[in-house]
Amino acid sequence: MKPVQIGVLGLGTVGGGTVNVLKRNAQEIARRAGREIEVTHAAARDLNKKRICDTDGIQITVDPFDIVSNPYVDIIVELIGGDTLALELVMQAIENGKHVVTANKALIAKHGNEIFAAAQAKGVVVAFEAAVAGGIPIIKAIREGLAGNQIQWLAGIINGTGNFILTEMRDKGRDFDDVLKEAQQLGYAESDPTFDVEGIDAAHKLTILASIAFGIPLQFESAYTEGITNITQEDVLFAEELGYRIKHLGVSRKTDKGIELRVHPTLIPEKRLLANVDGVMNAVLVQGDAVGPTLYYGAGAGAEPTASAVVADLVDVVRALTSDPENRVPHLAFQAGTLSDTPILSIDDVHTAYYLRMMASDKPGVLAEVTKILGEHDISIEAIIQKEPANEQNDACVIMLTHRVLEKNMNAAIKSIEALDSIHDRVTRIRMEMLNAN
Numbered sequence: 075m076k077p078v079q080i081g082v083l084g085l086g087t088v089g090g091g092t093v094n095v096l097k098r099n100a101q102e103i104a105r106r107a108g109r110e111i112e113v114t115h116a117a118a119r120d121l122n123k124k125r126i127c128d129t130d131g132i133q134i135t136v137d138p139f140d141i142v143s144n145p146y147v148d149i150i151v152e153l154i155g156g157d158t159l160a161l162e163l164v165m166q167a168i169e170n171g172k173h174v175v176t177a178n179k180a181l182i183a184k185h186g187n188e189i190f191a192a193a194q195a196k197g198v199v200v201a202f203e204a205a206v207a208g209g210i211p212i213i214k215a216i217r218e219g220l221a222g223n224q225i226q227w228l229a230g231i232i233n234g235t236g237n238f239i240l241t242e243m244r245d246k247g248r249d250f251d252d253v254l255k256e257a258q259q260l261g262y263a264e265s266d267p268t269f270d271v272e273g274i275d276a277a278h279k280l281t282i283l284a285s286i287a288f289g290i291p292l293q294f295e296s297a298y299t300e301g302i303t304n305i306t307q308e309d310v311l312f313a314e315e316l317g318y319r320i321k322h323l324g325v326s327r328k329t330d331k332g333i334e335l336r337v338h339p340t341l342i343p344e345k346r347l348l349a350n351v352d353g354v355m356n357a358v359l360v361q362g363d364a365v366g367p368t369l370y371y372g373a374g375a376g377a378e379p380t381a382s383a384v385v386a387d388l389v390d391v392v393r394a395l396t397s398d399p400e401n402r403v404p405h406l407a408f409q410a411g412t413l414s415d416t417p418i419l420s421i422d423d424v425h426t427a428y429y430l431r432m433m434a435s436d437k438p439g440v441l442a443e444v445t446k447i448l449g450e451h452d453i454s455i456e457a458i459i460q461k462e463p464a465n466e467q468n469d470a471c472v473i474m475l476t477h478r479v480l481e482k483n484m485n486a487a488i489k490s491i492e493a494l495d496s497i498h499d500r501v502t503r504i505r506m507e508m509l510n511a512n
Contacts, residue, residue: 077110078392081141083163084153085118085134088177088204090126091377092151092384097128103385107392115141117154126377142167149391151384152176157184164200168192173395175387177204177380183278183294186285190405197399201387206279207232207356209379210372211386216286216360217407223362225287227327227334229509232279234354234374235263235270236302236322240339241352243310244319250305262354272301273322273337280324283358284335288328288416289408293335296418300338309431309502312473313341316457318429318506319349325507332419341429341506348509359509422482427456427506429475430488435496436470444472444491451487453479469498475506 080096082089093113096103104110116129117138138154141147142163150167154160157180164181167174168189176182182189182202193200203213207230216225231237235257242253254271257263269275277297285292302322313320323340326333342349347369351357356374361367373379394402404410434440441458448455454477461471476484488501 075109077112078107078148078395079112079114079146080149080151080388081115081117081144081147082113082151082153083117083138083141084155085116085125085127085129086153087126087377088380088384089116089151089153091381092153093127093129093132095378095381095385096388099385103389107389109392111388111392115144115147117141138163139166142172143170147172148395149173149175149388151388152178152181153384154178155180157181161185161189164189165192168196168198168200171196171198173198173391174200175204175384175391176200176202177384178202179205179275179278179282181205183281183292186282186292186405190410193405194410199391199394199402200405201391202282203387204380204383206282207358207370208372208374208376209382210356210358210370210374211383212283212358212370213286214386215368215370216283218403220360220362220365220368221407223364225328226361226363227325228283228287228358228360229323229325229348229507230280230283230356230358231321231348231351232324232356232358232374233270233273233276233322234356235267236273236276237351237356238262238354239271240302240305240310240320240322243305243307244314245352247307249307250303271303273299276322276324276337280326280335280337283324284326284333286407287326287360288333289406289412289414290333290416290418291413292406293418296335298336298338298421302339304502305339305504306502308471309429309504312431312459313429313504314344316341316429316459316473316475317344318342319344320504321349321351323507328416329419331423332417334424335418336421336424339504341504342509346509422480422485424481425478426481427476427478427508428484429473429504429506431471431473431502432491433469433498434472435498436468437496440494440496441472443494443496444474447487447490448476451479451483453477453483453487467498
């Protein structure tokens with residue numbers, strides 16, 4: 075049987091890593107796939123750029139559409155990123171009857187519904203394991219390994235840059251801006267780090283995970299997204315003192331009223347496994363009704379970890395080349411036409427616990443005023459810590475942990491607290507998740 079010919083669009087970090095893994099492990103991959111897999115064509119912006127991979131035997135062009143339209147190329151591997159040119163190329167590849175493998179989370183999160191509908195009509199596969207959590211096979215785990223479960227919730231550290239920053243702030247007492255600069259120097263963060271530190275990258279990935287977990291269409295525009303730029307060294311230290319760690323978490327939970335889809339800084343108990351995922355590593359915790367909690371941990375980025383997922387998708391696609399399209403694993407885990415219209419909840423309608431920090435006048439009655447407001451909004455307090463005045467205004471730092479409450483109630487309470495003459499500056503609010511296995 076003739077080898078399957080692959081066209082790779084983009085020979086950067088992941089593209090180069092993919093070529094290396096395919097060449098180095100060619101024999102083992104062929105044994106698993108049932109056929110040899112060869113990269114015969116590739117597209118790159120600069121033909122003379124030094125590569126991290128061996129390009130011998132690969133026809134390289136600057137025009138990716140040449141590859142998408144090449145009748146001899148069986149599978150397109152899209153690794154150029156973005157959701158404009160990549161969308162055009164993927165849709166053209168599908169129109170030409172080619173299977174697609176992509177690591178592009180923005181593309182899938184924003185245009186996946188359209189892409190999968192086109193692929194279904196053409197009887198081709200679009201595989202995207204590498205789009206979420208790099209080398210961790212989390213898509214396959216939820217879509218296939220947990221197919222017998224009703225997924226109740228999932229929570230993940232799915233952006234390595236943000237996790238690196240928060241880890242350094244905790245372990246070395248560094249400030250956010252200082253660590254961000256190092257992350258950029260190390261190549262963990264882009265020169266414009268907005269997608270990473272503001273949670274957009276994580277929201278792309280969470281959108282995909284939630285869709286597969288709960289059988290709903292991709293709805294990135296409905297995801298609540300909050301970054302870590304306002305997390306201070308104070309908050310990191312106070313969290314530690316209270317037995318918690320701050321992580322930039324993506325959380326999706328199925329409730330009676332809808333599905334939560336949110337990315338934000340989160341306090342989690344320090345004894346939880348997820349709280350001990352440090353540096354640039356990723357991890358996803360999934361709670362199923364039958365299996366209970368399962369944790370998936372590994373490298374969320376990098377040339378060969380991500381290439382591992384790309385190649386795994388290639389093997390799956392090659393295995394499916396001769397199969398009946400109606401009997402393949404569905405793109406979003408559930409059969410086409412059975413996706414649910416369960417709504418995505420507004421963040422105002424989410425229940426969670428909270429960490430609150432405020433600067434208050436150090437005088438009698440202030441705490442009573444604050445707790446009265448919280449009580450009026452059905453918010454009960456789990457713990458209070460008051461620090462000695464540390465500034466010329468004789469302000470005391472008050473930290474509170476609350477029990478679970480409706481977000482809109484907390485918003486109203488904070489507005490009233492900030493209006494008090496005895497409260498100075500804004501109230502810092504960080505959500506808390508216990509991540510209990512229930």
